[in-house]
Every structure is written in C-alpha cells, then in structure tokens.
Amino acid sequence: MKNVPARVTALRALMAMRKIDACIIPSADPHQSEYVPEHWAYRKWISGFTGSAGTAIVTSRHAGLWTDARYFLQAGQELAGTGVELHKLLVQTQAEYVDWLCGQLKPGQVVGCDFAAFSLSQVRMFEKAFKERQIALKDAGDLISEIWEERPPLGGAPVYEHPRKFAGTGRGQKLRKLRELLRKSGADGMLLSALDEIAYLLNLRGNDVRCNPVFVAYLAVFADRAELFVHSDKVPAKLAAVLESDGIICKAYHEIDDLITGLDPRKRMLIDPGTFNARLALRLPAGSAIELPSPVMLMKAVKSTTEQQHLRGVMVKDGVALVRAFTWLEKQLKKKKPVTEYDFAMQIAQFRAQQPHYVGESFDAIVGYRSNGAIIHYKPEAGTAARIASRGILLVDSGGQYLDGTTDITRTIALSPQPERIRKQYTAVLLGHIALADAVFPEGTKGIQLDVLARHSLWQMGLNYGHGTGHGVGYFMNVHEPPQGFVTAWNQRGQTPFTAGMLTSNEPGYYEEGSHGIRIENLVLSIPHKSAKGTSFLRFDTVTLFPIETNLLHLPMMNRPAVKWLNAYHKEVYRRLSPHLDAADRKWLKSKCKAI
Numbered sequence: 262m263k264n265v266p267a268r269v270t271a272l273r274a275l276m277a278m279r280k281i282d283a284c285i286i287p288s289a290d291p292h293q294s295e296y297v298p299e300h301w302a303y304r305k306w307i308s309g310f311t312g313s314a315g316t317a318i319v320t321s322r323h324a325g326l327w328t329d330a331r332y333f334l335q336a337g338q339e340l341a342g343t344g345v346e347l348h349k350l351l352v353q354t355q356a357e358y359v360d361w362l363c364g365q366l367k368p369g370q371v372v373g374c375d376f377a378a379f380s381l382s383q384v385r386m387f388e389k390a391f392k393e394r395q396i397a398l399k400d401a402g403d404l405i406s407e408i409w410e411e412r413p414p415l416g417g418a419p420v421y422e423h424p425r426k427f428a429g430t431g432r433g434q435k436l437r438k439l440r441e442l443l444r445k446s447g448a449d450g451m452l453l454s455a456l457d458e459i460a461y462l463l464n465l466r467g468n469d470v471r472c473n474p475v476f477v478a479y480l481a482v483f484a485d486r487a488e489l490f491v492h493s494d495k496v497p498a499k500l501a502a503v504l505e506s507d508g509i510i511c512k513a514y515h516e517i518d519d520l521i522t523g524l525d526p527r528k529r530m531l532i533d534p535g536t537f538n539a540r541l542a543l544r545l546p547a548g549s550a551i552e553l554p555s556p557v558m559l560m561k562a563v564k565s566t567t568e569q570q571h572l573r574g575v576m577v578k579d580g581v582a583l584v585r586a587f588t589w590l591e592k593q594l595k596k597k598k599p600v601t602e603y604d605f606a607m608q609i610a611q612f613r614a615q616q617p618h619y620v621g622e623s624f625d626a627i628v629g630y631r632s633n634g635a636i637i638h639y640k641p642e643a644g645t646a647a648r649i650a651s652r653g654i655l656l657v658d659s660g661g662q663y664l665d666g667t668t669d670i671t672r673t674i675a676l677s678p679q680p681e682r683i684r685k686q687y688t689a690v691l692l693g694h695i696a697l698a699d700a701v702f703p704e705g706t707k708g709i710q711l712d713v714l715a716r717h718s719l720w721q722m723g724l725n726y727g728h729g730t731g732h733g734v735g736y737f738m739n740v741h742e743p744p745q746g747f748v749t750a751w752n753q754r755g756q757t758p759f760t761a762g763m764l765t766s767n768e769p770g771y772y773e774e775g776s777h778g779i780r781i782e783n784l785v786l787s788i789p790h791k792s793a794k795g796t797s798f799l800r801f802d803t804v805t806l807f808p809i810e811t812n813l814l815h816l817p818m819m820n821r822p823a824v825k826w827l828n829a830y831h832k833e834v835y836r837r838l839s840p841h842l843d844a845a846d847r848k849w850l851k852s853k854c855k856a857i
Contacts (some may be wrong), residue, residue, distance in 0.1 A: 265309045265343035269324045271408040276319070285318040285387075291377040292454045293536045295741055296470050298477065299413040301406045304380070306701065308345045310336050312638060317345070318358050320365065326363075329353040329726025331637040332773060353729070353748075359387065362642075363394045373401030376540040377442035379554075381532070390545045418468035420476045420495050422503075423737060427618075427665045429567025433507055435462050435560065436514055436554055439482060444558040448531035450483040451555075452521070455536045457739045458557040461507065463489070466737065472624050473739045474662060479517040483528075486510060490517040521545055533558070558744055561735070563762035568736045569667075569786065572764065575666030578619075580806035580838045582661070583670070585715055588849045594651045594676070602628040602641035605661070613661045613772045621661035623667050623740040626804060630655050633841040634673070635780025637728055637770075648758050652677040654813070655731035656778045662742055669740050670805050671782035673697055675812040684815040685722065686771050687779050690720040691809065693769040695823045697730065697747065697801070700843040701790050704797040707757040708747040708765075715747065715769040718818075725773055731766040734784055759799060763787045768802070779808060806834050808853035816857070 276284055280511035286308075304310065308317045312335055313327035314573070327348045328336050335509070336347050342638040350357055354551060372391060376384055377720040391398050397547035406412065425431060435590060439462065443451055448811055453459050456475035467476025478491040487509045489496075496504070510522075513540045518541070518719045522712070524530065526546035533543070533555035542550065547712055564572065593600045598724050606626035613619055629639045630647045634656035653676055659671035673687065693715035700714055734740055745765055759765075765787070770780030783805035790798040806833060820825075831854035839847050 265307070268307055268408065269319055269344065270811055272319055272353065272404065273321060273671055274406060275404055276373065277321070279373065279401060279404070280371060281318045281399065281404075282366060282370040282669060283318060283372045284401065284404065285358070285362075286319065286405065287378050289378055291538050291540075292456050292477070293380050293538065294456055294470065294473075295471055295739070296732050298415055298469050298565055298688075302377070302413075302414045302576060303375075303409075306406060306409060306619075308340065309343045310339050310345070311640075312339075313334060316358055318362065323365070325358070327358045333727075334636045335638060345472045348696045351726075356383070356386065359390045363396065365388060366394070366396050368395035369397070370430045371397045371399050373399045373404070374561060375398040375403050375405075376543070377403070377538045379539050381534040381542040381761075383535055384543075385534075388783070392510040400745075414479060415492065416469040417492075417494060418476075420465050420467045420491065420500065422500065423460075423464045423466050424664065425464070427571060427737065429565045429571075432462065432464045432509075434480065435464075435486060436508075438560065439556060442482060443482070443531055444553060446531060446553060446556075447529060449528040450481060451531040452537060453480040453482070453533075453555065453557065454538060454540075454541070455533070455555065455558070457735060457742065458536075458555060458561060461561045461735075462557055463487075465503070467495070472622055472662065474620065474737060475739070476717040478514065481517075481520055488512055488520065490514050490520070492669075517541065518544070524549060527684070531556075546829075551690050553733070554744070556793040561738070562603060562733055562742065562744060563760060564736055564786070565762070568674065569762065571665035572736065573785070575661075575663050575668060576804050576806045577837055577841065578663065578669040578672070579613065579661055580834065581713075581841045583609070583659075583807050584838060584850055585612045586848055587674070587804065588647050590649070591849075598767040599648055601643075601646040602630050602633065603643045603646035605649065605657070606641055609657075609659050616663070620662040620664060620737070623662045623669060627656065629657075629778055631777055632775050635772040635774050635776060637724035637772060637778070644794050650676070654679060654683070654777050654779070656743060656780055658780060658782065664737055667737055667740055668805070669734055669782065669784060670807060671768055671770075671780045672807065672810060673779045673813065674810045679813060681815060683777065683779075684813055685818065686724065687810075688720055688814040688815045688818040689770050690769050690779050690781055690829075691723065691814070692818065692820075692823055693730075694767055694783070697767050697804050697827045698783065698785060699801075699822070701780055701798055701800045701825055702759070704760060706799070707758055708745055708754055709756060712747045715767070719771060726770045726772060728770070731785075732771050734766060736764070759787050761787055764804075765801075766802070803830065806837050808834055808850065811853075811855070811857055814857065819857070824857060831856065850851060 290297040312332040323347045329350045356493040459480045466474040481488045531551045658671035696714040732746045733742040735742040769781030772778045785801035790800040835854040
C-alpha cells in the first residue's frame with residue numbers, strides 16, 4: 262500500500278510531540294470485535310495488512326506487524342514495499358510483541374496505546390510486563406484519528422428485530438435468566454460491550470460490521486431495567502417503543518461514559534475483563550467491579566432446541582445452494598468458459614441468495630485455486646483473481662447468514678487427477694476430520710484435549726497446519742464465536758469445556774506454499790451420548806450437508822471406520838438434499854455421494 266510509509270511518518274511525528282517512544286495498534290475496536298467497522302480499522306490503515314488478526318508496532322526506527330501462521334503468506338504479500346516488517350508469531354494467541362518491546366526499549370521510555378481498543382486483561386498484562394523493565398505504559402487515546410484523513414464514518418444502517426419464530430427465546434426470558442445468574446454471582450448489574458452478546462440478548466440485529474449482523478452499542482443490565490447505548494438514528498421509533506415496553510431504554514452511544522462515572526459506588530457491576538475495554542473499566546468506581554467471564558457468552562454458545570431445529574433446516578438450504586454452485590462451475594469448465602476465483606465466489610453468494618431467509622454471506626468467500634489455496638484466509642479480488650482451469654485442485658471456504666442460522670463450510674476438490682503425494686495429504690486431512698467428527702467424550706472435555714484427533718494422521722506423516730482446528734459458530738450471528746473451539750494453544754477457546762448444544766467447526770487442513778491448500782470443514786453440534794456409571798458423555802453430530810471429494814483419496818490409507826463414516830455421511834447428504842434438487846443436480850449429487 263503506497264500510502265503506508267507516509268502514514269507511519271505522520272504517526273511518528275505525533276508520537277514525538279506526545280513523548281511516546283512506541284505505539285501499539287491492534288486489530289480490535291472498543292468492543293473487542295474480531296471483525297471491525299472500517300471506522301476502527303486502525304491497524305489495516307497504518308500497515309496495509311488486511312487480515313483479521315494482527316498487531317502493529319511503531320517506534321522511531323521500526324514499524325512491524327505481528328500475526329499468526331494463518332496470515333504469513335498474505336501478510337508477506339501485502340506488506341511488501343511498505344517498510345513494515347513481518348514478525349511471525351510462534352504461538353497464535355500470544356502477545357509476543359510485548360517481549361519484543363521489552364527487549365527494544367530502555368527504562369523510562371514510554372509505550373502508548375488507545376486503552377479503548379484493548380481489554381482490561383490486555384492492559385493489565387502490558388502493565389505487568391513493562392513495569393518489570395521500568396517501561397511506562399500510557400493511555401495515548403485515539404492517535405490514529407488525528408492523522409487519518411477521510412476516515413470512514415460509523416455505519417448508519419438501522420437496527421432491526423430478529424423474529425421470535427427464529428430466535429426461539431424472547432428477550433424478556435433471556436434477560437430474566439441473566440439477572441438470575443447475576444444475583445448468584447453477587448452482582449447488582451452487568452455492563453456489556455461485546456456486540457454479538459448485546460445482539461443475542463436483545464434479539465436485535467444490525468449491519469455495522471461486514472458479514473456480521475451486529476450493531477455498535479453498549480448495554481447496561483440492572484435488576485429493574487436495561488439501558489442500550491446506541492447511536493440514536495439507528496433505532497427506529499417503533500422499535501424503540503417496543504424495547505421501552507420491555508424495560509429497555511435507548512440512550513445515546515457516548516452516554517455510556519456518564520453512566521459509568523455516575524454509578525453508585527455501592528452497586529456491584531459484573532464486567533468481563535477479557536472483552537470490556539480498559540478505558541471504560543478503569544473509570545468504574547473503585548471496588549464496584551465483579552470480574553468474571555460473561556455469562557451471556559455461554560448462554561449464546563449453547564443453542565436452544567428451536568435454534569438447533571432451524572440450524573438443521575439451514576444446512577439443507579445451504580447444501581442445495583452449493584450443489585447448484587459446484588455444478589455450475591463444472592459446466593463452465595467443460596465449456597471452457599472463463600471463470601475466476603472471484604466469479605465463483607459471487608456465484609456461490611448468488612445461489613445462496615435464492616434460498617429463503619438469506620441475509621448475506623457470513624464472511625468473504627475464500628476461493629483459492631492451486632497455490633492460492635495455501636493462503637489460508639485468501640480473498641479473491643475482481644481484478645486480480647486467478648482463472649480456474651480444469652487442472653490442479655481448488656479450495657473453497659464459504660458461509661451464509663440466514664435469519665434461521667449461520668453456515669461455514671470448506672471443500673477441496675480435484676479438477677484433474679493428482680499425484681499420490683497430494684492424495685496422501687488429502688486423505689490424512691480427511692482421516693483427522695473423521696476422527697474428530699466421530700469422537701465420543703465425557704461432558705466437560707475441552708477442545709485442547711480433542712485437537713490431537715484431527716492432527717494425528719498428519720503428524721504421522723511429519724505434517725501439520727498452523728491454525729486452530731475449529732471455532733464456535735453463532736446463530737445468525739458472527740461466524741467465529743467464543744468460547745469453545747479446538748486449538749493446540751493454551752487459550753480460552755481451547756480451555757472451555759464442551760456442553761450439549763454447542764455448534765463448532767471441524768476444519769483440519771494442510772498447506773504447501775506455492776503449490777496448493779487442503780481443508781475439509783463441516784459444522785458439528787455437540788449432543789448427548791449414552792452415559793454409564795454416573796458420567797455423562799457427548800458426541801458430535803455433523804450437521805453440514807455437502808459431499809466430500811473422493812477423487813482425492815488415497816484408498817489404502819482409509820481404514821474401515823473411516824470408510825463407514827464417509828459412506829454413512831454421503832448417504833445422509835443425498836437423503837436430505839436430493840428432494841430439493843432437479844433431475845440434473847440430483848444425478849450430480851448421486852455421483853458425488855457414491856459409496857467407496
């Protein structure tokens with residue numbers, strides 16, 4: 262990005278004026294969102310790196326970007342010529358840039374950052390690490406805004422209700438449950454800043470973040486009322502009246518500051534230090550905060566019976582759309598018509614849009630042809646996307662947002678016969694996918710304990726992949742949803758016990774730079790399994806419905822349980838999808854679901 266050097270120079274000049282020796286620029290916003298409105302895309306603006314995860318550091322002599330293995334190839338390409346150096350994280354979830362700063366700065370020097378863009382837990386971690394080196398930490402405020410010309414405004418799309426027939430549980434019932442949990446924790450109320458938690462709790466949705474149906478707001482929940490802090494022009498008068506009748510008062514977004522500074526010091530307010538921003542948290546009256554993980558996070562993660570029923574229906578719709586998209590691709594290639602990665606991404610969205618209750622894509626589709634498949638979060642652009650030909654392999658990762666659920670699916674398909682080396686890699690990925698999908702485990706087992714199932718076959722070949730094996734998925738909500746997941750790193754998503762009702766992705770992969778990428782992803786629902794001797798067990802029920810490529814298999818590696826699982830899965834895919842297809846698509850599906 263040609264403007265990056267000038268932007269870094271401008272920031273350095275401002276830092277010198279404010280006597281700041283190093284500035285930390287994160288990916289997050291004041292709500293600790295993974296995907297942020299363009300208004301808060303500070304790290305993208307200052308570095309040119311467009312990935313969803315990464316931290317920029319600017320000192321008087323160095324500009325660097327720290328990101329994890331998912332983005333090494335992408336970051337290397339996007340940072341070229343900017344003067345920003347790529348620092349590759351060894352562990353995906355660790356703030357290794359803090360150690361770098363401690364090694365670069367001298368005692369008495371100052372690190373500045375915008376406390377509003379970091380959680381309370383993060384700022385405390387900074388303070389502890391820097392204090393040991395006699396380095397000062399300063400809340401520098403929003404420095405970037407002072408030099409960012411033509412900064413995008415916050416979106417003005419209206420907030421709307423998520424219909425009760427899809428939400429299943431009314432906002433009143435959800436608020437009553439939360440208040441009961443707060444009473445048990447000794448809290449008089451709760452302050453929420455995570456956008457997905459607020460949207461879930463109030464059965465509201467918005468369009469402030471691309472592909473994520475959330476809106477920018479804060480929420481304060483008390484025993485007798487709730488106060489929603491949101492830009493006033495975003496809530497239609499009719500909806501505001503409905504909310505008020507439910508005991509929810511709408512206030513201006515910036516008035517959250519007045520609420521916090523005016524709180525009765527005798528009242529105890531629960532905050533989640535991992536999501537509540539440090540600037541607001543540090544303004545709370547002394548001793549008034551009860552710091553616990555947000556109970557709303559777990560409420561949201563455990564899908565209700567109604568949500569689960571709708572999700573199963575959504576998987577049928579999504580599978581039908583994908584059948585039509587992939588048959589379309591095959592026809593274009595047979596006719597030798599030009600199709601780019603971008604064309605196919607748009608075609609997938611178009612077929613999804615034909616399904617009832619479709620709202621949009623749950624993320625920008627990853628369509629990686631041949632070597633582009635090795636760029637884990639690759640996004641094809643209209644002007645630069647590769648043309649897909651009838652040779653090599655193609656990785657397609659996409660998802661849809663529907664009023665009745667959220668989808669996320671990855672398939673890797675063969676466009677021509679592949680060498681044994683690649684077929685062995687693909688089969689190892691599939692064996693890991695099946696091992697995890699077929700797992701039975703005691704309730705309370707954590708993702709970090711299950712992750713090895715997905716990697717075992719690859720490890721035996723001396724291979725691995727640099728991303729988590731799976732993440733929680735929302736219900737007409739963010740496609741990446743804490744707290745559960747399958748990861749090797751020691752972080753929250755790996756440490757959250759599984760309970761019945763959680764929806765999680767199962768997506769092992771393998772990637773070779775300059776050659777190809779392989780990933781197979783389905784969504785799995787944790788459901789009760791038979792129990793014995795007082796121990797409750799769970800298993801995973803695969804709910805995604807679309808055939809898995811069999812032309813890439815190295816059959817000698819497929820053991821009997823894996824063959825049995827794959828054939829049973831394909832039988833179910835055909836049974837569920839075929840009634841909704843025309844004769845030609847049904848014939849295609851039958852060939853793809855043929856038993857091995």
